[in-house]
Amino acid sequence: MNGPPPSAFPAFAVPKRDRADALTIVGLTVAYRMRGRERDVLQDITLRVRRGEAYGLVGESGCGKSTAALAVLRYLPRNGRVKAGKISIGGRDVASLHADALRDMRANAVSMVYQDPGRALNPSLTIARQVSEAFEASGASADDALARTVDILRRVRIASPERVMESYPHQLSGGMQQRVVIAMALACNPELLILDEPTTGLDATVEAEVLDLIAQLRAELGTAVLFISHNLAVIGRMCDRVGVLYAGKLVEEGVTRDVFARPRHPYTVGLLRCLPTSGRSKDMGRLDTIPGSLPLPGTVTQGCIYAERCKLADARCLRDAPPPYRVASANGDQMARCHYHERAIELPRATPEAASDPVDLSLAPVALKARNVSKTFRVGNELVRAVHDVSLDLAQGETLGLVGESGSGKTTLAKLMLGLLSPDEGATLELDGAALPARVTRRNDEQVKSLQIVFQNPDSALNRAHSVRRLIARSLSKLASLRGAAKEERLQSLTESVRLPERYLSARTRQLSGGLKQRVAIARAFAGDPRVVVCDEPTSALDVSVQAAILNLLADLQRERGVSYVFISHDLHVVRYLSDRIAVLYLGRIMEIGRAADVFGGPQHPYTEALLSSVPSLDGSAGAHGGRIRLSGELPSAANPPSGCVFNTRCPRKLGAICEEQEPPYADAGGAHRIRCHIPIEELRSLQSQES
Template sequence: MTDPAVPPVLRLDDMSVSYRIRGRAVPVLSQVNLSIAKGEVYGLVGESGSGKSTVALAVQRVLPANGRMSGGRALINGRDVGALDRAALLQMRAREVAMVFQDPGRALNPSITIGRQVAEAFEILGASGHEARRRAEEMLTRVRISSPARVMERYPHQLSGGMQQRVVIAMALAKDPSLLILDEPTTGLDATIEAEILDLVDTLRREFGASILFISHNLGAIAGLCDRVGVLYAGRLVEEGPVRDLFADPRHPYTAGLLRCLPRPGLRKDLAPLDTIPGFPPAPGSIPVGCVFAPRCALADETCRTIDPPLVTTGAGRVSRCHHHDRVGDLPHAVPRAAAGTLAPAGASTGTPVLELTALSKTYGSAPYAVQALRDVSLRLMPGQTLGLVGESGSGKSTLAHALLGLIAPDAGGGMALDGAALAPEVRRRTAEQIKTLQIVFQNPDSALNRSHSVRRLIGRAITRLGGLKGAQREAQVTRLLESVRLTARQLSARPRQLSGGMKQRVAVARAFAGNPRLVVCDEPTSALDVSVQAAILNLLAELQAERQVAYLLISHDLGVVRYLSDWIAVLYLGRLLEVGPAARVLDGPHHPYTEALLSAAPSVSGERTGRIRLTGAIPSGVSPPAGCLFHTRCPRRIGPICDTEEPPFTADAHGHAIRCHLPRAELGRSLAPATA
């Protein structure tokens, strides 16, 4: 229980922040109040642009040059950050507050070894060179990095994303901070690595006694780690309370909307669309009166549009900024597709596959340092169906996609066929029709779209190159594609920087459909998006698939997304297929022990972490993969020497559900609980 005599580690009193843009002060945070007690983990959620990262920057006084705290105050350990002089501010940043950013690759210097970078953190605090290096190795051990001495000699690019994040956390904890700020620390990580990082943070906060401000759009991660959660919308704190109580019974329509956007257990694309939050977040300072959420709220009335709702108590330790907090449960869900009649069943399971891979392999390098990134991968995908491809980083997912797109040539001996016709290994040797038929939607639309081109040019150029249309015909097709992805003519002249993340991804989807493709590779198409935007994009992909009978190869580490959109699922490990089958059978079991571990690692908004299967050891090197079963070095179900020496058979049942394991199918596990996003 919190001691009332001890001041909170972080306290915000009516804190407001504004940015000066074109000579005008634009508010981005308005009268935010929150506190974090010693040893407490406080989650902060909300869509992009809600002000989450601005909170993190403001409490450290590292706002951009055009930003300033326009009202209220931020206190760390009882001291007003805004009143500190330069020397005291530097001391506070050096010893009391540490921050871990979303992308560890950018936080680490690529030209300096890991050991030097971690040791430098201790040297800044006064340790000698030898002592700093000893403490650096000790800290790497504490963040569960095996063989820390060897890791210290490596450079950042030689480490996986999960290892890089552990190094950054080690550097942050070097100064034993009283406040640790984590800004989207698990975005882009595999489910197993994400679960390990969250476990690590939970363990370290108990060891160090640090308070944590955890910023994330991953509601499952928030539920699994945090004690309390605050919900930000358009710079206002609209709801706050104990995380499990709040997620189980939200009392603000925005919180309820975020939770409903998640793919729910048992919900598939053919049953119902995902719930979405209509409209878009308002521009900062654009709603001067009334509730900031009123333009998007199904409960809004004239009172909401004219009177700013106060924070009201809705339970023990809970507050909500809503006039109708007692009616949130009345919000309607999306109409089931059976009633709406908007989505036809998935494509037929017989006939010519749109994609067929036969014994596809890919080897990088040459002996003795050859890495077999893919090994004898055979898959079929029918028109109008989605194949979900899952596995940890390094499993071969991207290599398979690159081979399919003709960006790399697979090894001789395998085969690829598109609509029954052989697919040349290199894109320059493929026909124009094959290039048009096979398209991709990338993870990050910012990198995929030319920033200097308008939406009209981005889509129009693809139409001309893939379809040969020009002039009025091209303009008509641009309009049709925009309408199909739920954009309007107003966006035609806009450039990517003027669009939201969801709008940019819609433009990327429209461009991929410019040539009426038969197969679209979706490479983590929603991992960088908020849950509300993710739901809209997944609904769009499902509707376009039903309308055009296009097939998707979906690469994702989000098992909630895979569960919702996939008809079939393939599980890769070290380039080898361990399991393939209909989505329901792979997810509900019996399934391979590796699949079981992936499912158990998926976070849930219930916050329950029971049944988690922890994989021991690191993923083996592709240069010297294990003999026998590739997974036996980490497998919790290993049965004996046969796993070490003999590769398991890849056997399928009558439904086409194949599992590569020595264990009899009757002894393989079933999912303890459905995985959610």
């Protein structure tokens, strides 16, 4: 871990705290006024976060996690109010604070880090100005605030704080922006730090760095943490205790290890089963899902709020709301609001497993071929090589996963395949053995239909003013053979294929949940029977329950239609589940490519090894080999890449001058598994097996 020791920063020494809990919530009920009536979005929530403790709050979107955080800060929107209950921070009743005391509490006792650091930073101010303002809000002079800004940026592991201070937010990477936001949140040395999805949009390596940083600073400063996330593996790694929210109620709570090892509420069981666990692939069977959806706030007036979605529910559950049952578990007390909490672990699957025999893709024809594909952009006076001499084949019915840090060239490569960007001279593309024009504007209708894309955010791809029927029908209207009844039959077939209920056809997309919007986007992409579909982070913004349904859907459609996928994601468990082969990109170059089982099983390129070691798991560990490999420095600029092996400036296994002077060739690791590294394959295998 780089940077001076904590003792170098007397301004951030751990203060003496009183014995009160950092956060206490008792009987909290919060209501929003919607369409003339109040609806309870949180109901009778009771929890506490002890001094120095990390408490995780999990659940689907809409369950009330962020509302709980805003209530703690007394920052609810105008249509929201606390109907009942009490919130205390460090023993102080938040509701009783007058305006000046509330401002003082927000400046000195509690801080919050949001999901999107770009929206939390002012684009018109330098980093120095924004961070120093956080110190000034705590009473520091302007000169002292600037001096302390250097120290706090160094503390959050920013290597060149003086340079970063002169930068504007848009000049920093996402991980760097998030570290700046955390620095601002820690400026007042808060008693309580609230983190609302702080790593959702980050790469595996950057996410791991941010999580390490939070853990380190929590240990140094004694800060309590309320960690809100739908990423259960991150919660497993970071949090001592966890609370599970469903439809505004706390349905389970306990020590994280106990809850994840033996959940006692069917909803928690369902969430955990939705995850694509380490080493699991689509050939091993479909992921389990949670049927139905969250009830509207305030609609459940009696019985168990989860009864309509629970396969254990009976007449008692519909009639009587379960009390908080408490039992002793291995590491502490565990609470669950379920009449049958002892049997929750026996919950029947909601989705048939339907394992299938692996397909021998070596015999499948090549759907898409790319040879010597490069892309150079001119940025100011510099030439930036975003993709460098990439060649690959995509077989019919195959999923190729593209992984690598932000800036590695994944999305640029996908756009080159789609014809949204023109490659440099010398590149060739073929579709089903026929030449494919570089630009989409030069492709015929059949070629355009054959390559489609599903975006990360369906809102950016779907017109909010149009109905679902019109959005899908517009894509079908481009098919000359479909008219009248045939077109309607095709539309019905598509919506059934993507499991989109017919009642949603007349709805506008703004009325749909994130998962339903993504189904509409997938239906539109499949309207023309595509040969290749690029999936660019299609599940990263979705809850684990919705993510599981979308992954099952993509796998089912591939089996039924023989479509090929190029699948881009930062979540390596998701990539492992859906992909047949994986290509690892770094500075626009493929550093490793091979079957998913081979890439994950090893031997691996040192960069792949570092990526896999950064992935958290439910048991709180990280990495394919049990320990995280930390990469030094930031991703180098594609305008001035390192000589020799482009990874040599960050490689933990660097040999010496040969890595700096000579570009490594591909080495054959067997079974069409290739690694671009100077270290011999057998030596890589031996080194990595010793550390596993």
